[in-house]
Amino acid sequence: MAVEIVMPKLGMGMSEGTVVEWLKNAGDPVKKGESVVVISSDKIEKDVEAPDDGILLKVNADPDDTVPVGEAIGYIGAENESIDDQLAKPEGARSETSAETTPNTVLEDQSEPNKNENTSGRPVLKLRVSPAARKLAKGSNIDVHEVIGTGPHGRITKADVLNVIEAKAKERNTPASIQQSMKDKEPTTQSEKRIAGDDRVKVTPISGMRKVISDRMLKSLQQSAQLTIQMTADVTELISFQKKAREMYQDEEDVRLTITDFVAKATILALKKHPKLNSTFDGTNISTYESVHLGIAVALNEGLVVPVIRDADTLSLSEVSKRIRKMSIDAREGKLAGPDMIGSTFTISSLGTSGVTFFTPVLNPPEIGILGIGSIYDQAVFVGETIEKRRFLPLSLTFDHRIIDGSPASNFLSSLKTYLETPFKIVL
CATH class of the missing domain: 4.10.320.10 (E3-binding domain)
Incomplete structure (x- = not known):
């Protein structure tokens, strides 16, 4: 009997998904675990794998079709196996013409x-x-x-x-x-x-992920009063501290202790000190969280995803480092599931490796705050009566001015700066 390829549920709030692209044509052989179709929800684009070995007998939904979760979008079976009439295309993905369509079939317009x-x-x-x-x-x-x-x-x-x-x-x-x-x-x-x-x-x-990002970014800017303030932190001591700490963890491959790891931990501590920034707003109600669920933006070729470290305030610096590294690898290998990218209360986005200093990050709704990390740069400054080369990290905080005023936002940024400039406080 033919095996169904069903529209998966990628998150608790997902009721339907969209077919983006078929990677196999009807009649092609497929192996279990092989990617056969790309689908998208309102948050993520993901490959759907073949549930069994066999022949892709029928494609039940075309690109751009929206199909309810759990409905069949294709069938895999033995060569020349027939599909029963009851395995017809789901109503939500059925063409209004009587023609059966597959990626190799041209849908002929019969209206005229x-x-x-x-x-x-x-x-x-x-x-x-x-x-x-x-x-x-x-x-x-x-x-x-x-x-x-x-x-x-x-x-x-x-x-x-x-x-x-x-x-x-x-x-x-x-x-x-x-x-x-x-x-x-x-x-x-x-x-x-x-x-x-x-x-x-x-x-x-x-289409696909780019369309989802486009819609979410436009909606974010249209439905919130976003303001960005900026500050620099002298991370000269932090960089020295980081080098020593990395030597201690050199035998642990999944702990890198990057500057982003330190910023993430410092951000968690600053959010605990200024909990108003650890909130979401749905247009009517402000929800302020005791736990910090930290989103870390990860750039992909197709766009941007934001996996979430849940209960990040309960983790040590090394544990935060491990989570960030694992999430980044999973994101680039397409292994993230829908639940991995929902429920964040604050997000960090970095353009430091691109050489960008200050920038204006866009809020990740329904969050009311997002931190942008720029590229570290050197600057000569007076230390007492002498001039020294110091290293500075640009910080850009975007917040929803409907919920947070400039003063508490700047207080949060000042606390973050203090943690980064006195790195021993991050690990105590």
Whole structure:
């Protein structure tokens, strides 16, 4: 009997997921544990592995389809094995046409049969439309033949239909005289519309993890009053302290004791001292936590993820170091699960390795604070009557000004600075 590939549940709040890309085609052999499809939730993009060896008999959901958690999105079985009628495509991912679709099957538009009539005897190029795009177009009275597809092989995606809807809305709100003036001036070819006089351009629809990040960042900026304050900490002594500490842990491969580890531990201590920063805001209620659940931003090729160290205030410096290292490795290998990236109360983001000093980190909702770590730089300063070379770490704190005022935010940053400048307090 065929084995189902089901839409996984990546977090407690996840009720449905979106198919991003099939890595295998119907008819391809697959091995148990091999990645066959990429799906995404509102927080993460993840590969789904084959539950058994066999042949990918059927793909039950196309890219851009939204499927309820637990529903089958594909089937694996023996070669030439038939699939019972009751194993039909789930309603939420079913195309409105009667055609069965797989990544190798072109979905032919049948809303206007005359469009595909051919009197020349030559093959007719079929219109490729994702089910989500077709459904949206039908509900918005949009003719899919008017839509320019930007997906693979010219496939029309939901984003393409949304662009047409937006354009028509603007047209309705623009006087006829202005519309005509705009038409007279607009480029006549697709390449001119992209970049005037240059067709050497790659158009990539935003999707998957990048789409999730885009939506969350825009929502964060639109729904909070974000303010960033900055400060530097003299970490000359901390760097010396770090070198000595690393010598003590040189036999433990999973303990690196990086500057980020020290900053993380110092941040935890500062949050315990200033608990208002260890809060979340849902638009109505402020939740202040006794435990510190620290998010550590990790950069990936596809975007950014924020795994969470739960109850970080109960951990020693070496334990914090181990957690950060393990989370970073898991994130880059795609091993993080949904629960690993929810529930943070404060986040740290670092651009130090990129040579950036100060920057403006964007809040990770519903948190009300995020710390940005810059690149350490050298500076000559007076120490008494002599000039010494000291090393400074840039700190950028973004906070929600609806909940926290400048004074308590600066007090938190001052406490963090004190811990970093007197490193023995971090480990006591």
